[in-house]
Amino acid sequence: MGSAEPLTSAPLVQIASSLRRRRLSAVELVDAYTRRIAASAELQAFITPPDKRTRQEAQRAERRLARGERGALLGVPIAVKDLFATRALRTTVGSRILKDWVPRSDAAAVARLRAAGAIVFGKTNLHEFAYGVSTANPWWGIARNPHDSRRSPGGSSGGSAIAVVAGLCAGALGSDTGGSIRVPASLCGCVGLKPTFGAIPLNGTFPLGWSLDHAGPLTRTVDDAGVLLDVLSGGDAGRKSRRAPTRGLRVGVLKGSIVENLQPAVSRQVDAAAAALRRRGLRVREVAIPEMRWTVATQLVTLRAEASALHARWIRAQPRAYGADVRTRLQLGSLVAGADYVLAQRMRARIRAAMADLFHDIDVLLLPSTPITAPIVGERTVRWRSGAEPVDGALVRLTAPFNLTGLPALSVPFGEAAGLPVGMQVVGQWDDEARVLAVGRLLEAEAPTLTLPRKREREISR
């Protein structure tokens, strides 16, 4: 068998294939990743790193592979965001309140990964209770962007994105309530897929907003995301996407007030992505969804109310057990009037209807995943010509609309700006992940993923 180190940053598909062909040892791979995790502690990617039990899992996987057993992910190390319950493995949800919770069973998504042979490879850092997009976790460490450790990786699945980009696992599981898979994928430079609402079961996943929560994969390639999607959903959209025709597909490039404020470099990449798809034979035109101007308010009221309903007892009994930002959000949510929540749901229905109408005329929608590249840790405001915008609000401005509507949305790395990755978002009709992935694959082919700075890679692979 060959050395594992060169394969640590390879696509999951290649790793799985090398394991199946016995060209790579699952134990050596786990050891290589474990060394890299130790060398990249500064990034704070993990709350609970893999331990000796993980190595034992790898040994079992190796025996199964030697017997000729097959499984889509047999022996493949997958890092899991620390809000998915894992049997006999601490699950903190990034909080102090649940710091000692050891679940008795796996979340459904984790059970599906294990059933496909995956090794649960540690629990990744996240924003406390997934309620924020910085992963500056007051209890478990401030996560850092692998491209520039002064910058944020985004969140809330920040640890999962770091682990994928820094080559600390083969792929990762995340969750997305307002952009928590796609935002860190965009800021760190990996693929992040939020599938259609309900496509991946959420039993055993600690909720944030019941009507907005989605689970999904973070990976190094679109193919990898398809493989994990099929395992997690029990469907075949990933497989189908590899032969889905793309020539002649109708692409709408989103215009209008919601995308008026973009960093110039991000804006240029949108134009480049549209041009690339046109060259590939897709029919590209500009579209607008006026109702999207209500998405910020609708998402805010919906999420504040739902999260505070969930945390109602704790936020009243032990407010100091929360970090400052999450405490403020939960306290604010406790003040949302029932009538305002109903109003937001009425508006949500209008937004959903507008998007359903639009998808009669287009097959996929193209827009950036985030209007900015990775901000400096602790930066609070983005300044535009038209005024200031909170960083947290800016980061989810273009992702949250698809949590409200439940449409599948993929973030794919597309070029860079001053050494930082830019993420492009492809959104499709409900249950049309196959087309979303197929178009994502075209973008991926046009713009090679930004590699880690050499200095960082040297530090990690020492």
Added chain:
Amino acid sequence: VPVTERELLSAAARAAGLRLSAADVVALLPAWKRYLALVEQLRAAAVPEETDGLG
């Protein structure tokens, strides 16, 4: 009768069963004002629809 925004927020928090310190109120106030402004946008946008059912 509450008169300032801070007092209004304190009163609303008490009614919701929250125990807020003076510092908590100060921390919460900007977010609360932003929230009220956003809700106002939604109310304004919903008005034409609300009158539909009155006829």
